[in-house]
Structures are given as C-alpha cells and as structure tokens.
Amino acid sequence: MGELMTETTPASGHTAALQAAGKKAKSLPEAVFAWMLVGPAMLFIAVIVAWPLAETIRLSFMEAGLGGEEYVGLANYQELAESRRFHQTIIRTFYWMFLSVALKLVLGLIGATLLNAAIPGRGLFRVLVMPPWIIPMAIGMIGWLWLYNGYFGVLSGTMMSLGITDKPFEFLAYKNSAFYSAVVADVWVGTPMVTLFFLAAMQGVSRDLYEAAWVDGAGRWYRFRRITIPQIMPVIVSMSLLSAIFTFNSFEIIWILTEGGPRGATTTLIVDTYKTAISNFKFGEGSARAVIIVILLGLFSLIYLNVLKYVNRKYGTR
Amino acid sequence: MATLSLNAISKSFGAAKVLHDISLAINDKEFVVFVGPSGCGKSTLLRIIAGLEEATEGSIVIGGEDVSTAPPVERGISMVFQSYALYPHLSVYENIAFPLRVQKMEKAEMDARVHRAADILQLTDKLHLKPGQLSGGQRQRVAIGRSIVRNPKVFLFDEPLSNLDAALRGDMRVELSQLHRSLDATMVYVTHDQIEAMTMADRIVVLNGGRVEQFGTPMELYHHPSTKFVASFIGQPNMNLVPAIVEGVDVTGVKVALSGGAKMVLPVDGSTVSTGDKVEVGIRPEHVRLGNSGLEISVNVLERLGGVSITYGTIAGDTRFCASLPGDAAIREGTSIILEVSPDACHVFDAAGDVLRRKSAPELVAWG
Numbered sequence: 001m002g003e004l005m006t007e008t009t010p011a012s013g014h015t016a017a018l019q020a021a022g023k024k025a026k027s028l029p030e031a032v033f034a035w036m037l038v039g040p041a042m043l044f045i046a047v048i049v050a051w052p053l054a055e056t057i058r059l060s061f062m063e064a065g066l067g068g069e070e071y072v073g074l075a076n077y078q079e080l081a082e083s084r085r086f087h088q089t090i091i092r093t094f095y096w097m098f099l100s101v102a103l104k105l106v107l108g109l110i111g112a113t114l115l116n117a118a119i120p121g122r123g124l125f126r127v128l129v130m131p132p133w134i135i136p137m138a139i140g141m142i143g144w145l146w147l148y149n150g151y152f153g154v155l156s157g158t159m160m161s162l163g164i165t166d167k168p169f170e171f172l173a174y175k176n177s178a179f180y181s182a183v184v185a186d187v188w189v190g191t192p193m194v195t196l197f198f199l200a201a202m203q204g205v206s207r208d209l210y211e212a213a214w215v216d217g218a219g220r221w222y223r224f225r226r227i228t229i230p231q232i233m234p235v236i237v238s239m240s241l242l243s244a245i246f247t248f249n250s251f252e253i254i255w256i257l258t259e260g261g262p263r264g265a266t267t268t269l270i271v272d273t274y275k276t277a278i279s280n281f282k283f284g285e286g287s288a289r290a291v292i293i294v295i296l297l298g299l300f301s302l303i304y305l306n307v308l309k310y311v312n313r314k315y316g317t318r
Numbered sequence: 319m320a321t322l323s324l325n326a327i328s329k330s331f332g333a334a335k336v337l338h339d340i341s342l343a344i345n346d347k348e349f350v351v352f353v354g355p356s357g358c359g360k361s362t363l364l365r366i367i368a369g370l371e372e373a374t375e376g377s378i379v380i381g382g383e384d385v386s387t388a389p390p391v392e393r394g395i396s397m398v399f400q401s402y403a404l405y406p407h408l409s410v411y412e413n414i415a416f417p418l419r420v421q422k423m424e425k426a427e428m429d430a431r432v433h434r435a436a437d438i439l440q441l442t443d444k445l446h447l448k449p450g451q452l453s454g455g456q457r458q459r460v461a462i463g464r465s466i467v468r469n470p471k472v473f474l475f476d477e478p479l480s481n482l483d484a485a486l487r488g489d490m491r492v493e494l495s496q497l498h499r500s501l502d503a504t505m506v507y508v509t510h511d512q513i514e515a516m517t518m519a520d521r522i523v524v525l526n527g528g529r530v531e532q533f534g535t536p537m538e539l540y541h542h543p544s545t546k547f548v549a550s551f552i553g554q555p556n557m558n559l560v561p562a563i564v565e566g567v568d569v570t571g572v573k574v575a576l577s578g579g580a581k582m583v584l585p586v587d588g589s590t591v592s593t594g595d596k597v598e599v600g601i602r603p604e605h606v607r608l609g610n611s612g613l614e615i616s617v618n619v620l621e622r623l624g625g626v627s628i629t630y631g632t633i634a635g636d637t638r639f640c641a642s643l644p645g646d647a648a649i650r651e652g653t654s655i656i657l658e659v660s661p662d663a664c665h666v667f668d669a670a671g672d673v674l675r676r677k678s679a680p681e682l683v684a685w686g
Contacts (some may be wrong), residue, residue: 213416218416
C-alpha cells in the first residue's frame with residue numbers, strides 16, 4: 001500500500017499541473033484515462049484469444065459437428081486417453097520437436113560462430129542466411145516438394161547418378177523418409193532465426209574476455225566452451241523454448257509436404273487436430289486435442305522456465 | 319622476473335602509422351609507466367608487448383628471449399584490462415583460477431595459488447561471489463589476482479584505474495605500488511593520468527603521436543623535460559608557456575624579452591638559438607611567488623584550495639598564466655599581481671618545441 005502511495009504521488013502532482021493548465025484535464029479522472037489506454041488492447045485479446053479459447057474448451061465437452069452440439073462430458077478425453085494412435089501421435093510430436101529443435105540449435109550455433117568470425121565477406125553471408133526465413137513458407141515448401149520429387153527432384157536424380165539407388169526415390173512416399181524429410185524442411189525454415197539470435201548474443205560478448213583468455217593461454221575451443229557458451233546460455237535456453245513451441249505447432253510445413261501422411265507418419269498433434277476438427281468436422285474431438293496441446297505446451301513451458309531460472313543462476317552475473 | 323626490450327617497434331593500421339620506431343629498454347623489476355594523451359599509441363604498444371597485436375616492424379625481447387612472433391601465453395606476461403575483463407558467469411575463485419585451469423594445473427597447487435593471491439589482495443572472503451556482486455575496486459583486485467597466479471615475468475596494466483572514482487583511484491595507486499614492491503616484478507602500466515605516472519613509476523615513457531617524447535624518472539621529466547610537450551604534460555597544474563623573443567646569447571645564458579615586457583637572463587645553453595628568434599619560456603605554477611618586480615598578471619579566477627591558491631590570469635591581456643600561491647595569499651579576482659620567478663626555474667623551448675638545456679638547478683634569485 002505504501003508503495004502505491006509513493007507511486008501515485010508524482011502522478012497526482014502531474015494531474016495538479018494539468019488542472020492548472022486547463023479545465024479539460026479536470027474532467028478526465030486518471031482511472032478512466034488508464035482504462036481508455038488499455039481498453040482496446042483488452043478488447044482485442046478478448047475477441048481473438050480469450051473467447052476462442054473459452055469456446056474451444058466448451059466444445060471439447062461436446063459431440064459437435066455440422067449438424068449440432070450435444071454435451072458428452074469427458075467422453076472426448078476418455079476416447080483420446082484410450083486411443084493408441086493418439087498416444088503414438090503425442091510421442092511422434094515430441095520426437096519431431098526434440099529432433100528438429102536440436103538440429104536447429106546445433107546448426108544455429110555453428111552458423112552464428114562462423115558468421116561471427118572475422119572472415120572477409122561476412123556481411124554478405126549474414127544476408128545469405130536469411131532467405132529460408134524471409135520467403136513465404138508455402139513457396140519454400142513447394143520448392144522442397146520438387147526437391148523431394150522422385151522423377152523430377154534434384155535429390156533423387158543425384159542419388160541415381162551417384163549409384164546410391166537405381167530407380168527414382170520418392171522421399172515423401174515412405175513413412176521414415178517422409179518424416180525425416182519433413183524434419184529437414186522444418187530445420188531449413190527454423191534455423192535462420194536461431195542463428196540470428198545466437199549471432200546477436202555472441203556479438204554482445206565483450207572482446208576483452210576473449211583477449212584475456214587468449215593471454216592466459218586458452219585456445220579457440222576452450223574459449224568457445226568456457227566463454228561463448230556460458231555467456232550466450234540464457235539466449236540458448238530462451239531460443240530453445242521459443243523454437244520448441246514453434247516446432248510443436250508447425251503446421252504448414254507438414255501440411256504442404258505430406259498432409260500428415262503417408263499413413264500418419266508425419267501426423268503431429270497439430271496436424272491431427274486440424275484433420276479431426278476441420279477435415280472431418282468433428283469439432284468436439286478436435287477441440288479436446290487442442291486443449292491437450294495447450295496443457296502439454298503449458299507444462300513444457302513451466303519446465304523450461306525453471307530451467308531458465310537455473311541457467312540464470314548458474315551463468316548469470318549474480 | 320625479467321628485462322623487457324622493445325627494438326624499433328613500428329605499427330601501422332592500413333595506411334595509418336600509429337607507432338614510429340619505438341625502442342625502449344626496461345630493467346628487471348622496474349615499474350614503467352606509458353603515459354600520453356588519448357590516441358598517442360600507448361595502449362597499442364602495450365598490446366604489442368602482450369602479443370594481442372602484431373608489430374609491423376621491430377622486435378620484442380623478454381628475459382633475453384625474442385618473443386616477437388610468440389603467442390601471448392608463451393611470452394611470460396599477464397595483463398590487466400581496463401574493463402577488468404572478468405568472466406561474469408564465474409565466481410571470483412574461478413576467475414582467478416582461470417589461467418591455471420587452462421594449464422590443467424593440479425587441484426591442490428591451484429587452490430594454494432588462488433588462496434595466496436586472494437590473501438594478498440584481501441579477497442579471501444569474496445571467493446564465492448560473482449564479479450557482479452563486487453565493487454569496482456574489488457573487481458579490479460580480482461583482475462590483478464588473475465594476473466598474479468600465473469607468476470608472469472612481466473605484468474601489463476592497461477589503464478586499470480580509469481573506471482574507478484577519484485578516492486578509490488588514490489587508494490589503488492598505493493596498493494599497486496605496494497604490490498609492485500612485494501612481488502618484485504617487472505611492470506608496464508599504461509595511463510593517461512600523469513598523477514598515476516608520477517606517483518607509481520620508476521621511469522615514465524611519455525608518448526605523443528606514436529613517438530617516444532622522453533623516457534626517464536619522474537623527477538627527470540619534471541625538472542628536465544626534453545620537449546615542450548613533456549613539460550606541459552607532466553606537472554599539475556600545467557606548466558605556463560610564455561612567448562618570448564631572444565635578445566642576446568652569451569656564456570651565461572640566453573637573454574629574453576617576455577610577452578608583457580619583462581626581461582630575463584635564463585641560464586640555458588643557447589647554442590641553437592640566435593638573437594631575434596621566437597622562443598617560449600616555461601614556468602611552473604609552483605615556481606613563482608608574489609613579489610615587487612617581475613611578471614604582471616591580471617587575476618581572472620582564484621581557486622582557494624586551503625593550502626594553496628591556484629590563480630588563473632593573463633599576462634599582457636592575452637597569454638594565459640597560472641600560479642600556485644600560498645593558501646592565504648592576499649589577492650583578489652579582478653586585480654593585478656606581480657609574480658617573481660627565478661631564472662633557474664625557467665625552461666626555454668625553441669620554435670620546434672625542443673628544450674634548451676638548463677645549466678643549473680632551480681634557485682630563487684632577484685630579477686635582472
């Protein structure tokens with residue numbers, strides 16, 4: 001309460017000044033003014049976040065289709081809890097996420113290190129990293145569709161001319177190759193952002209630290225391990241979380257490449273949700289899946305925030 | 319511990335030459351300070367000694383060994399950076415132990431060395447903290463601790479006190495001098511602060527525009543500056559430079575007419591000047607006293623510091639002059655005073671800024 005009092009004092013002084021300046025200020029109490037400032041944003045959030053979320057939760061307790069709605073309690077959740085296919089989808093989704101994020105982080109780290117090195121033409125390379133992120137996802141994915149095409153694609157053609165296969169190989173036609181092909185495309189899209197954030201963090205590390213370590217005899221790898229990594233660790237952790245959420249919810253890449261196939265091999269939770277709710281018009285079951293996604297990501301974020309706290313304690317300045 | 323020789327060191331960054339043919343011989347256990355204004359090349363020279371920069375020409379010999387092309391760690395040096403360069407994510411202990419961990423030193427030996435350094439620097443109860451939790455002075459000590467544990471042949475300091483406040487700087491000057499005595503080490507110290515240079519150095523290197531202006535003891539630099547630059551850089555407040563015309567040269571010295579009309583015979587070697595030449599007479603603020611005949615100064619600003627009164631004024635309306643007078647001197651701003659100065663205390667610089675050699679030690683005598 002005391003804090004509140006001290007905080008409002010200067011504001012009251014300000015109001016007093018306004019009152020002195022003109023009568024208009026007098027007619028507008030501070031609280032009303034504050035509500036006017038946050039009101040539009042709150043309305044916006046209510047309409048595009050809160051209401052759909054509430055509606056999704058409501059629908060998840062319904063048997064809902066184009067024909068109408070019927071309350072079914074926890075039946076939708078019950079069904080998912082007992083469905084082996086759904087369990088597999090969850091496992092697949094986490095595998096997809098961990099694999100893709102790990103690759104993005106490793107490639108991002110390597111890329112940022114190279115781009116941070118004092119090499120000629122560094123500026124050009126920094127620009128060249130960006131296209132996967134800049135070009136519209138759909139266009140990029142159509143490019144990958146062609147690359148993965150067995151008859152016209154570069155990859156299959158190269159493999160044939162190298163003698164690795166003797167007939168055209170359709171990357172997206174087999175369960176395993178489709179899954180890993182989708183991972184590669186996802187990594188291609190996601191790596192530039194990770195690289196850029198790591199690069200920015202690396203550039204924030206004082207040159208003096210490296211020079212001091214060099215004077216003390218620390219080699220390149222030692223300096224990277226003992227200075228660069230700890231110094232950018234908070235960024236690595238936050239980027240992992242951000243990247244994990246993006247990857248978990250990555251929809252367009254999979255949808256354009258495989259639509260979740262073949263035989264569900266690339267169906268992650270988000271694709272499954274879409275297929276259920278939008279393709280099959282099972283709004284209730286789809287909503288239950290969406291709620292589960294929210295819960296899973298919420299738990300995941302909670303764990304991550306604790307990791308971040310630990311990292312900040314270990315690698316922070318205090 | 320070791321000697322340090324710089325032989326004809328030059329350094330260019332692209333077309334810009336920042337160091338010109340610098341040769342210095344620094345003795346074992348000597349505390350040498352590189353001093354000069356910003357951009358004079360002092361830090362670059364230190365970084366060349368450290369091996370962080372490569373000299374364009376010349377060689378560096380430490381302890382009799384040519385280390386010109388050796389990486390920093392093989393030069394037997396350690397360096398304290400202006401920013402301290404402490405690893406923010408590591409504890410004080412780990413910061414100090416860093417060079418020893420790089421060497422993969424045995425745990426017991428490392429522990430002993432870190433604790434010995436912490437003991438010398440009064441950091442023993444801070445070992446578990448991180449640099450962010452320390453004060454500026456303590457961080458400075460951690461940086462010094464990190465350089466001590468390696469037992470280097472030569473310690474290099476790059477403006478280590480410039481981030482500290484004035485009071486702490488004073489304390490750290492004393493501590494560094496004590497540290498030099500207790501470690502008995504060769505130390506090279508870079509600063510732009512002439513007070514640090516004067517108070518700590520065995521010998522001072524004055525750098526200007528990438529050249530050595532003078533290399534000597536603090537008292538040599540003070541009493542026998544070889545150039546106008548050194549004369550005006552060393553001493554606080556700065557030396558006054560009064561324009562003058564040579565009126566005659568003989569065996570006793572050079573007769574000059576100062577701006578403002580005063581005439582003096584100054585006991586300096588006049589072999590390089592002749593009658594009619596323009597020179598500048600250097601007079602230190604502390605080498606004048608109130609008198610009846612001499613320089614007439616109109617006082618503009620008076621700073622009463624207690625023990626002394628720093629008096630700023632002008633001679634003949636345009637030449638600025640500063641005098642350090644007794645604290646209770648009976649003077650007022652807006653009035654004129656007469657200052658007496660001993661010819662022996664005067665320095666004379668020719669048009670190129672080089673000094674005319676002084677013949678005798680300073681002693682106050684009457685005006686001629």
